[in-house]
Amino acid sequence: MRATGDYWNRPDVVTAFATASPPGYLADIVPQGDPGAVALDVGCGGGRNLPLLAERGYRVVGLDLHAEMVLRAQGVAPGAAFCQADVAALPVATARAAVVVCHGVLHNLPRPEQVSAAIGELGRAVATAGVVSLNLFSAAHLDHRLTPLADDRHRLPNGQVMTLMPPERIAALCRTAGFQFVDGPFEYLHDADPGQRSVWRAVLRPTGTR
Template identity: 40%
Template sequence: MSDEKRGVRRVFDEIAADFARTRQRPWPEIEAFVEDVPGGDVALDIGCGNGRNVPLLVGACSRVVGVDFSRELLAIARTDNPDAAFVCGDGTHLPITAGVADVALCVAVLHHLPSTAERAALLDELHRVLAPGGRALLSVWAIEHSAFDGERDEIRANDNDTYVPWTDHDDGTTHDRFYHIFERDELRTLLEASPLGVERLDLLNGNYYARLVAPEG
């Protein structure tokens, strides 16, 4: 695991309780995806965090598994979601059997990976765990996000890598998290180089949302 990834995991372990308090409801874009796709036997939430999207999946599929590399966030997710299973794992090496998932979420994960190779590896893993015809929703922060107003030139000059601070709501301490901020063309190129099909790619509320499908056969 790279130093950047270790740093991201350490920060999310440190801010887990505060992060979870601010992440209680699914985003509308995720609700819309789960409503649109057929349900199935198994759903995965890759980078599930505190499990706020898990209840949506529990309502759509028979079995739900959340994966995250932050043990502190997983502990919260397990407590809040007794109807799902949770495992600690890295999105680039998922501890999941191939071809089992009919539905998958990968929300706000890809942009924390520090290299193109690791981002491609996550997409390969997403393809591996999806059943033929399985659907996935992937989201990343977009360079158009209002959080980057006045900073885009600086971010682009640093190959779109930056650090975004999290300020604890209780004690005011600041924790810097690594992000790779995506341009549309870069994300589309990365997705189209993967084995997954791209059904649509939208910019919504400062995030890119890609609806992906695993090829049949």
């Protein structure tokens, strides 16, 4: 997937993501890591989740498509490893990660088939006994300033295209990728630009029959 313009590399956007706090529920999801266990933050942005993962004892790897996000995250978590990478083609060995965090990423993929591929990649990367924390915007609430396109796609006023799927379709894709639900799925409203967005989130584990 190509980056959409320069939006995600803009200094103000990078700073906003680097200075944001991790969601409160993440601390409840992430267990203490065993020696050598790996935690991936897929779409790590400016690195807001990385210190928490490191404090839990994981070898932390931050992956993001955007070079300036990766650069800023390196300053937030200097002990972590980083890679500029596409969520739909992760440069990670199969079943390598004990914890995978993917927050606020998949709705930025411009086509539904990319979202499906990305969820499949999360399932491939996580260990059988591992855990995935996933959240993304859904179609449960659509701001009137979004322009609807075909196939669950919507254009923002700034020209970016997002994929916003119904919650039940997101859940179905997770099950198809070999996940079971440990917690959730949940839906809640979040203030965004523009307007409010509906966030779908869940904690997932592989079924063991992948």
